[in-house]
Amino acid sequence: MPSPRNWREIPARYRLEAARCRGCGKVVYPARRACPACRGQEFEKTMLSWKGKVVTSTVVQVAPTEFQMEAPYAVAIVETPEGARLMTQVVDCDPGAVQPGMEVALVFRLIRREGHGGILCYGFKAVPAA
Amino acid sequence: MREVAIVSAGMTRFGELWESSLRDLFAEAALEALAAAKVDRLDSIVVGCMSGGQFVGQEHIGPLMADQIGMAGVAATHVESACASGGVALRTAFLEVASGASDLVLAAGVEKMTDGADVTAVLATAADQELEAFHGITFPGLYAMIARAHMQANGTTEEDLAWVAVKNHRHGALNPKAQFAREVKLEEVMKSSMVSDPLRLLCCSPVSDGAAAVLLCPLEHAKRYTDHPVKIRGTGLATSTMALADRKDPAFLDAVQLSGERAYKMAGVGPADIQVAEVHDCFAIAEICCIEALGLVEKGAGRHAARTGLTALGGKIPVNTSGGLKSKGHPVGATGIAQAIEIFEQLRGGAGARQVKGARIGLAQNMGGSGASSVVHVFEGV
Numbered sequence: 001m002p003s004p005r006n007w008r009e010i011p012a013r014y015r016l017e018a019a020r021c022r023g024c025g026k027v028v029y030p031a032r033r034a035c036p037a038c039r040g041q042e043f044e045k046t047m048l049s050w051k052g053k054v055v056t057s058t059v060v061q062v063a064p065t066e067f068q069m070e071a072p073y074a075v076a077i078v079e080t081p082e083g084a085r086l087m088t089q090v091v092d093c094d095p096g097a098v099q100p101g102m103e104v105a106l107v108f109r110l111i112r113r114e115g116h117g118g119i120l121c122y123g124f125k126a127v128p129a130a
Numbered sequence: 131m132r133e134v135a136i137v138s139a140g141m142t143r144f145g146e147l148w149e150s151s152l153r154d155l156f157a158e159a160a161l162e163a164l165a166a167a168k169v170d171r172l173d174s175i176v177v178g179c180m181s182g183g184q185f186v187g188q189e190h191i192g193p194l195m196a197d198q199i200g201m202a203g204v205a206a207t208h209v210e211s212a213c214a215s216g217g218v219a220l221r222t223a224f225l226e227v228a229s230g231a232s233d234l235v236l237a238a239g240v241e242k243m244t245d246g247a248d249v250t251a252v253l254a255t256a257a258d259q260e261l262e263a264f265h266g267i268t269f270p271g272l273y274a275m276i277a278r279a280h281m282q283a284n285g286t287t288e289e290d291l292a293w294v295a296v297k298n299h300r301h302g303a304l305n306p307k308a309q310f311a312r313e314v315k316l317e318e319v320m321k322s323s324m325v326s327d328p329l330r331l332l333c334c335s336p337v338s339d340g341a342a343a344v345l346l347c348p349l350e351h352a353k354r355y356t357d358h359p360v361k362i363r364g365t366g367l368a369t370s371t372m373a374l375a376d377r378k379d380p381a382f383l384d385a386v387q388l389s390g391e392r393a394y395k396m397a398g399v400g401p402a403d404i405q406v407a408e409v410h411d412c413f414a415i416a417e418i419c420c421i422e423a424l425g426l427v428e429k430g431a432g433r434h435a436a437r438t439g440l441t442a443l444g445g446k447i448p449v450n451t452s453g454g455l456k457s458k459g460h461p462v463g464a465t466g467i468a469q470a471i472e473i474f475e476q477l478r479g480g481a482g483a484r485q486v487k488g489a490r491i492g493l494a495q496n497m498g499g500s501g502a503s504s505v506v507h508v509f510e511g512v
Contacts (some may be wrong), residue, residue, distance in 0.1 A: 009260060018282050030260070036376065056282070058274035059327035060266065064251050067266040075267050077275060077375045085375040087262050096327070100282050110263065123264070 144459030214464025217496030302453020309459030366392025
């Protein structure tokens, strides 16, 4: 992935920046030009809470090449209190213990190294709530 | 719109076909379809292929394939909708004939997956790159999340998933073109290695090479080419959110429901009229979700269908008589056309040991990504 793309994706990825639709109030993560619920185009910036609940999850045993050293690892869909849902790994626990309904905290972590240059890509992962 | 029929079909065996290239596969299927109808001209070719670019470094598939069958000069287009590329090629060809723009159109699908590409990574490009693949999710992983949500909502078990594999392999064992034409036992499925919890290896479709092609023309011309044409009564295409996280209910494939409703409406039929169906069982859970979304069983009841024999050959509504993606193989771009061919053969009584007796109306449903696109066709033997 070329570096301008990494740069573009930073607000959502580095600080969980989202957008609240002025038309219907939906919290859209990451921000988009048009609201997926009402197609409104007026938004205000909002931040997601660094916590949420697992909606569904899996444990990836057979991983893509870039993640092979980490397998097995849990990946989940997490819903934040604002109603936004995001996909994220769940770490710092037994991957088998990650199940729907689990409360998690979102933490800033290294996600992957990309391309021949090994660009470090950061973002959020989930950990069991304290 | 004009009424449209399929008049002939051609298909390679599915499997790890080391000796065949992308173009070889296409040409074999396409030439078989043309020969069966004794046709030496075409108005147009539509080729479904998920990613020639990533699997073998080949784009510009339309003219390449026209050229390979001696049809340089003919209009040719490549269409893509990930694993639904074949179904979308069929729909595109259907619309071209129905509109009156063309009389003879070849709808084909092809994929060459075993030439050394990182298949898991290529397939993952059909997921949302920024929100899903970035975090290390795979396609088995996405469907595993759908499975776990379905288990939470409906009490679906790993054994329910395994029964889908057992049933489809039982069907596929009767299909000489299937990649894994053999039966599997429930215990084998339950003991196979975990790919992405709760999906085991034998609940996943394989990596395959293959091609399939069908010839379309206006229904009123069909008898020039065959005594047993099959009419395409309805087509429906729908989309859902690209990211699984954005779906209100991750266990419900809303694009499948929408595409089904559109195809039923156009065909003037309902789920109760369908006598044989091919649905997109890329993973065992997908078949359960698809038959629910298409209304072939009630929502939440899909988990029992394979075990009770409802969807098996001899059952009330046989599903994936070809063996499905699971046993027949899943060369992604070819799958949608191969599904249509199974229904085509069923509705003209040519399905051999897999024949559903007296089947007159059938359905094929082909899906892209984690269900972000779905295309359904309803067919009738005439």
